Amino acid sequence: MAICEFIVNWAGGVPATALPYALAALGLIVSERAGVLNLTAEGLLLVGALAGIGASLAIADRPWVALPAAVLAAMAVGLLFAGLVVLLRVNQVIAGLAVVFFCQGLTSLLGTLAEWQNHPISGLGKLIVWPLSELPAGTHALFQQDGLVYALLPIFYGVHRVLFKSMTGLRLRAVGEAPEAADSAGLGVTRYRVLAVVAGSALIGLAGGYLAVGGTKMWFGGMTGGRGWIAVALVIFARWRPWRALFGALLFGCIESMVPRIAAAGISVPQYFILMTPYLVTIAVMVWAGRGKGGADLDEPGALGRPHVREERR
């Protein structure tokens, strides 16, 4: 049954391709729920990826070394971004773009200087968790996944709980919706925004680290290939809600893991058309998400992109 095998293989590839999108979008949601418009994902993915590979090569080729390194590196860059937009109140779009360009340059430079380019690592190994491993062998291609894939659901559940079922989340969202209200309720708007950006950056860094140590298993410049931008679009599609972002990420995972399989199946489609599809789908999805609605109806956080200064009148 060739077609059946094709589908199992394809579906088995989906979680791994979807994971970076999902985590990156989740990180952006955390930041933007606090009112900080965040375009840094593409840069943070690169930083996470390089740090993951770098740690594997320089310290130990272990995922529990590589992934924390990726997270920490991205958090550092996130802190820089937060300082720019929250403390210095630099325009959030411009600062976001600047951080991306900075990260692109920096990672290429460091990757070359440290000679981390094109050195394969063993990276993350696949595993299959217990009840699933008892299923017939034919399905194993479906469930043989990286450990992080299994951690994805708990991560999403946890972030969802924190955002919507905890005081921290209530405050974080208040800061993003109505900073004046949060401020007069006695909350430190600045502190919450910095924390949200840094926490979100950690998730994006994890996504970047996974791309490198779980996916390509080596570093090359610009290896994230625009995934960060798609994550930015996913957030809008998901209306800043974690579960919808996971759904969107899976959708993209389906498309992306289909691409090489179509080529492998010998169906001739122009290569550039295939490379273009994720972006076409992005645009289509965005149009669909926003059909017939004004900006306010998209559930955008009320103060997204707007710095808060206590004594300033709007």
Add this chain to the structure above:
Amino acid sequence: MDSVLELRAIRKSFAGFAALDGADFTLRRGEVHALLGENGAGKSSLMNVAAGLYAPDGGRILIGGREQRLGGPREATAQGIGMVHQHFHLVKPFTVAENILLANPRGRFSRGIETIEREIAFCTNMLGFVVDPHRRLDSLSVAEQQRVEIVKVLLGGATIIILDEPTAVLTDEEADGLLTTMRRLAAQGTAVVLVTHKLREVTRYADRVTIMRGGRHVAACDPKTMSTAQLTELTVGVALPSPVREKTARGELRLIVAGLRVEHETGRTALDGVGFQVRAGEIYGIAGVSGNGQSELVGALTGTTAVAAGDIWMSGAGHIADRPPAIRRSGGLAAIPADRYAQALAGGLSITDNYAVAGVMAGRYGPWGWLDRKAMAKAAAAAVRAFDVQGVRGLKQRAGLLSGGNAQKLVLARELAGDPVLIVAHGPSRGLDARACAAVHERLLAARARGNAVVLVSDDLDEVIGLADRIGVMSRGRIVAEFDAPADRQAIGRAMVDHG
């Protein structure tokens, strides 16, 4: 002395402009203390200092007789000071309970929600009104949102409650309800500050009144010993003549509205067969309890609300029910919308730009892409002078910084320039001080005398009765009665509620 809050010689400047210039204020336990003053007198600024939101440049704050430094709202709350702001500080997509919990943490989230819901029920019970803690804030009326603010402040343990123009957005009945509640709280020892422009409330509900002008304290006295004329004089400096409505000849028809229907997205009918006519040189007033279709009517007339059925004819523009706003404006429609900061002005743009935009559209300052900025600035300067817009530090200043009354004067200056065929004004004097209010009324009467047709939609019955030649009463999306001036206040009031 039983003064619970004392502000002494408070100074505060914004970008070199002294909003507070040595202001004094003393509040005693168990009193309702009114704070009067013109737009821009510094009332909100002074109260924001007391609430810890503005850090004063100088002066002393004494709470319960001891000097305090308020580092922020949190410190003020800890000292028992709670403020309900002129523009509410609430989170729109949150529920009532979440909003209140945000300011008054009660441990873990889910437990906290339960606790706070119980406390809300207890508090509202005591105050004699209801708020459903599960409702989303943006589904509440303004009056209900205000109750949420009050409950929020009370549950924070406030013994000093500052209300910044709480009644500007309320109907007479709602205002009476609120102020009666405040009197009751005062009787239990709470100190209440009531910032307002309505003298009726001052004389009826306040134990003392402080009057501010130009960022300073002018007088503090017992309002019971003062006449309204005296209070007005203290507030604005001079006695104001009340505007007179002279007889004018009614001219040709300017506006015919027939069978107008507007439906909400939810399928609710907001306007249900509204029809009326307005002639040149006439003010047609629309009275009614707010929320009975007035906003939708104004939207339909100005072109911002889609019309489901019916006809709007305007002389000079023809049948406009489904034409875009630009066509209506070029046909001579002038609009003075209810929300001046959101709909009438671009807060981030300069005064010049805000004034000149209408002229730019009409090509008065040269062709597109080649604007005569000098002419624009000159016209704006002349308008600022002619309409007495105060608090303008420079024409390049952001319009959003103007206080309410002055922002409204700028809107009037723009909209009344030229010779509009039809003026649609919605709550034009809301939140304005006595002088600005008189200025607005004078301008509308002048437009009428000039032969413009005016539709005046207002919740303030006195305003409608004072200005309008004919009055339509709106209730549940219909005009249920029409009266000719001089109209009987009682009869109009009955018509407002009979069908509502």
